[in-house]
Amino acid sequence: MIAHDHCRDAYDREEENLKWLVRMLGTFKDEEQNRKIGLLQCEGYSKPSNSNVKHCLSFKVPSEYGTRIPRTLRDLLLDTPKPSINDRVRISQTLVASVVVLHALGIVHRFLNPESVIVFPHKDAPERLGDLYLLGFSQSRSEGAQSGNKCYWEDKLR
Numbered sequence: 557m558i559a560h561d562h563c564r565d566a567y568d569r570e571e572e573n574l575k576w577l578v579r580m581l582g583t584f585k586d587e588e589q590n591r592k593i594g595l596l597q598c599e600g601y602s603k604p605s606n607s608n609v610k611h612c613l614s615f616k617v618p619s620e621y622g623t624r625i626p627r628t629l630r631d632l633l634l635d636t637p638k639p640s641i642n643d644r645v646r647i648s649q650t651l652v653a654s655v656v657v658l659h660a661l662g663i664v665h666r667f668l669n670p671e672s673v674i675v676f677p678h679k680d681a682p683e684r685l686g687d688l689y690l691l692g693f694s695q696s697r698s699e700g701a702q703s704g705n706k707c708y709w710e711d712k713l714r
Contacts, residue, residue, distance in 0.1 A: 574601055574611060577696055580661050587618045593657050594650040594673075596689050613693055624677050629688065630670035643685040647673075654690040662699040667692045 581598030584590050590597065596615040603611050629647070632639060639647070651673065658665055665672075672692025678684035 591687050594654040594690050621676050626674035626676045628671050629673035632675050650688055664697050666695040
């Protein structure tokens with residue numbers, strides 16, 4: 557994460573990175589393909605005015621989910637009974653597909669954890685594992701972008 561107080565143009569770079577990320581994640585328009593790779597289409601971003609959150613990405617949730625509320629992968633893994641071996645393999649395969657696609661697009665996620673994965677209940681049987689999607693792109697960057705706070709360290713090394 558870039559610290560704004562150490563580099564004057566950090567905000568501009570973060571804003572530019574955010575716009576690029578929205579463009580890249582906005583290319584996922586095929587809902588069936590999105591389901592296979594575990595990525596939702598990004599529709600844009602906003603900056604909440606009365607919050608300490610810098611920005612929020614908005615993702616298009618397929619209409620087939622209706623009012624079903626997703627859970628985080630952490631919630632699912634802490635549940636009893638645990639997901640079956642087949643479901644765990646499917647979770648792993650979907651997450652690998654997500655990361656492979658992101659890396660092919662030049663996106664480094666940087667926040668892959670059970671809280672950044674949402675799982676929708678199965679449409680026919682809520683107790684079964686439904687579709688899962690990778691979110692949590694707040695720390696993502698382009699593959700070519702520097703990690704960390706370059707300006708802070710440049711100032712310290714002068």
